[in-house]
């Protein structure tokens with residue numbers, strides 16, 4: 001009889017190293033756009049925030065996976081809501097193993113940040129801009145032609161602004177721009193609003209989901225989930241590619257069919 005339930009975490013002698021696993025995954029860019037991978041941490045009941053931030057859900061293994069995923073990316077795409085809620089900072093220099101891998105793949109030392117915002121309610125003095133290393137290209141801010149001119153003006157010295165749409169950033173257009181400037185792998189770090197739009201537009205190739213061993217409650221109320229928005233036109237079918245486990249956490253890698 002076929003086995004209906006596979007053992008996902010066989011207790012062999014070999015412990016898979018999450019950094020090596022995530023760094024060496026194959027991520028071929030589809031025609032005209034980069035490979036898009038979403039990375040999120042969620043509780044068992046689907047909450048992605050505790051007191052408005054994701055930090056309460058993480059753990060040491062999750063942080064290693066997070067670093068490995070950043071290590072595999074040319075750019076990090078993030079919604080302005082997440083930048084504001086999580087007080088985003090410039091990506092740090094990775095550890096030696098990740099740096100060696102980046103160099104071998106011809107990648108820049110650190111991925112470039114791409115923030116999506118219509119309002120441009122981003123403080124030019126925030127650490128994301130103020131702590132930016134002069135060795136790195138400026139963060140990109142993808143915005144719209146209707147963005148307030150004074151806010152655009154305030155950010156021009158600390159970011160490279162690109163307009164992709166009149167009132168909302170056209171994500172397909174933005175990904176074509178990122179493709180043009182050499183991004184092969186783009187890591188989307190959320191939040192739920194941006195994730196939803198990318199999935200609805202069929203632009204997601206991979207989801208790396210950490211399932212945190214917590215129950216939080218409040219999802220659908222004041223607590224965020226993975227996606228913010230109405231039902232997707234068609235549910236996105238996922239293929240489970242790998243599960244790693246540490247300390248009651250599950251690290252799931254899904255590919256989008």
Ligand SMILES: NC(=O)c1ccc[n+]([C@@H]2O[C@H](COP(=O)([O-])OP(=O)(O)OC[C@H]3O[C@@H](n4cnc5c(N)ncnc54)[C@H](OP(=O)(O)O)[C@@H]3O)[C@@H](O)[C@H]2O)c1
Nearest residue numbers: 040041048054079080081082117118119169190191193194
């Ligand atoms: N658990 C996790 O792994 C995780 C990961 C990420 C975020 N989070 C949580 O998620 C929460 C934030 O959720 P959110 O839905 O507000 O976040 P979001 O998707 O990061 O941000 C939404 C904002 O992004 C901008 N935006 C998104 N799509 C746009 C488009 N097509 N065109 C123009 N602007 C666009 C808009 O910014 P403007 O308002 O500036 O126009 C919009 O208000 C935070 O509490 C954060 O902690 C959790």
